[in-house]
Amino acid sequence: LPSLSTPHSNNHRSTKNAKVLILGGGVAGVIAARTLHHKGIDDFLIVEARDELGGRMQNYTIGVPGKQYTVEVGPNWIQGTQTGNGTANPILTLARKHHVKNQYNDLDGSITTYDYNGLKDYRDLLNTSIDQFSQIGAIAGERVKMQQVDLSLQSAYGITGATPKNMYEAACQYYEVDWVREYAQSPDQNSWIASAWNNNFTFDTDMGGFSDENNLCIDQRGFKTIIQAEAAEFLLPQQVSLNSVVKTIAYSGDGVTVTLEDDTTLTADYMLCTFSLGVLQYGDIAFKPTLPSWKMEAIQSMVMATYTKIFLQFEERFWFDTEMAIYADMERGRYPIWQSLDHVKFFPGSGLVFVTVTGDFSLRIEGMQDSDVQEEVMEVLRAMYPNTTVPDPVAFHFKRWHADPLFRGSYSNWPPSFLPGHSENLRATVDKRLWFAGEATSLKYFGFLHGAYYEGLNAGEEIAKCVEGPVCTGRQHLNSVIDASPYPFVSITP
Numbered sequence: 001l002p003s004l005s006t007p008h009s010n011n012h013r014s015t016k017n018a019k020v021l022i023l024g025g026g027v028a029g030v031i032a033a034r035t036l037h038h039k040g041i042d043d044f045l046i047v048e049a050r051d052e053l054g055g056r057m058q059n060y061t062i063g064v065p066g067k068q069y070t071v072e073v074g075p076n077w078i079q080g081t082q083t084g085n086g087t088a089n090p091i092l093t094l095a096r097k098h099h100v101k102n103q104y105n106d107l108d109g110s111i112t113t114y115d116y117n118g119l120k121d122y123r124d125l126l127n128t129s130i131d132q133f134s135q136i137g138a139i140a141g142e143r144v145k146m147q148q149v150d151l152s153l154q155s156a157y158g159i160t161g162a163t164p165k166n167m168y169e170a171a172c173q174y175y176e177v178d179w180v181r182e183y184a185q186s187p188d189q190n191s192w193i194a195s196a197w198n199n200n201f202t203f204d205t206d207m208g209g210f211s212d213e214n215n216l217c218i219d220q221r222g223f224k225t226i227i228q229a230e231a232a233e234f235l236l237p238q239q240v241s242l243n244s245v246v247k248t249i250a251y252s253g254d255g256v257t258v259t260l261e262d263d264t265t266l267t268a269d270y271m272l273c274t275f276s277l278g279v280l281q282y283g284d285i286a287f288k289p290t291l292p293s294w295k296m297e298a299i300q301s302m303v304m305a306t307y308t309k310i311f312l313q314f315e316e317r318f319w320f321d322t323e324m325a326i327y328a329d330m331e332r333g334r335y336p337i338w339q340s341l342d343h344v345k346f347f348p349g350s351g352l353v354f355v356t357v358t359g360d361f362s363l364r365i366e367g368m369q370d371s372d373v374q375e376e377v378m379e380v381l382r383a384m385y386p387n388t389t390v391p392d393p394v395a396f397h398f399k400r401w402h403a404d405p406l407f408r409g410s411y412s413n414w415p416p417s418f419l420p421g422h423s424e425n426l427r428a429t430v431d432k433r434l435w436f437a438g439e440a441t442s443l444k445y446f447g448f449l450h451g452a453y454y455e456g457l458n459a460g461e462e463i464a465k466c467v468e469g470p471v472c473t474g475r476q477h478l479n480s481v482i483d484a485s486p487y488p489f490v491s492i493t494p
């Protein structure tokens, strides 16, 4: 961070610790702080439990001495980049500005397919699966126009006659839905309409998206550099409090008091909470008084999914020379998606490969010892290479996102029973004092880094209006989210 200098704002400090407390120093928190600063408001404090900024943008150094690499245990891709001179993904813009190295990742075109007997070519099924998802997206758009209710993606597959009929089709559907589209959950748990919206808004330029490309960050300083370097341009040491775990948030029409784990109290006029949906759902933070029922319903109706990358390093590469591989197993989602980092575009000669699991399978392995997970992974890898003597890895690592009390999962997802009114209520202010932002509050880009970015930006702009006064409207909420009718033909009298 830069050395102490005079903030350019002419705001005078009140008797409170700050005008605005920003809880959480991830993308949303840092971008909200930058926005306040741009508006001339420097009387804010970022309160962050970890010892650095970046939130879920976390990396890990893996490898034997002399062959160590920075790998991303959290977000890795800039998802949707830029088409021509069109709108760029703001994450790409930050990467360009701070010279953070990223590389196009060919997710659909550079792929090898396997089953438990080894190599098995079912790439044609993958193309069918991609087409099916596009068709499902188009039908979702029609349903929106007709004001039809949302359904699950599983229903969508059934209605369009695309339900997988064997383990290869299931593996390809997993690839497209649970993985490439980043739902990290099976189709029965995902909303149909919102799934289509979210993808269109990010990847479809006709809908205001960026592009259908995904770039993999391979910068050895870590992907988090985009947000840390951005913060270093404006953030002063007295504007951030690291290693500060929030336990209680008390609020009234008068302001907010936040109590930390070590009993320090911090007071402010406004508070912006950017903690993950999982943290809010879990109840680790006590709100005093408890949050109103419309807010609780919104928080508890969305879902926090889990996405787990399991990294392995070997003495040398013995696997596919494509960027990606799919493994089809009798059990859907069992170590299915493989990515080679020992590739000319990424870290050639690194001996690194990783496999991703999601949803319930992630929770399952979070409850296992590392050595037991490694054994299972190796069993799969040896099934994929029946004619190769596959050695044990020299390094192995995965992060347990669901068990981490600062995250409680990887990113939010929109289940069928979550309605636009819930999304509005997730973003809405409580008593005009408590503000909420983060990837989960983004209607268009929930789950993504750019969702967190835009939400931080928007909250910063709106809170600035409140600080500047004289009128602070806050964000409106619905007292109840209605999308049900009484059963017309059922008599309720016995």
Ligand SMILES: Cc1cc2nc3c(=O)[nH]c(=O)nc-3n(C[C@H](O)[C@H](O)[C@H](O)COP(=O)(O)OP(=O)(O)OC[C@H]3O[C@@H](n4cnc5c(N)ncnc54)[C@H](O)[C@@H]3O)c2cc1C
Pocket: 023, 024, 025, 026, 027, 028, 029, 047, 048, 049, 050, 054, 055, 056, 057, 073, 074, 075, 076, 077, 078, 079, 244, 245, 246, 247, 274, 275, 276, 279, 284, 285, 307, 308, 309, 401, 405, 406, 407, 409, 410, 411, 437, 438, 439, 440, 447, 448, 449, 450, 451, 452
């Ligand atoms: C494994 C994984 C893969 C992903 N892949 C991608 C990807 O490829 N591309 C993409 O665009 N997105 C991806 N995402 C999603 C992306 O990481 C998030 O959308 C984004 O980082 C969320 O930012 P945020 O500011 O909303 O929240 P966070 O980053 O969670 O920031 C909230 C902050 O609050 C802090 N905090 C929590 N509790 C407390 C407390 N009690 N007291 C004080 N501080 C607290 C946390 O430490 C954290 O720093 C991935 C996420 C994961 C986990």
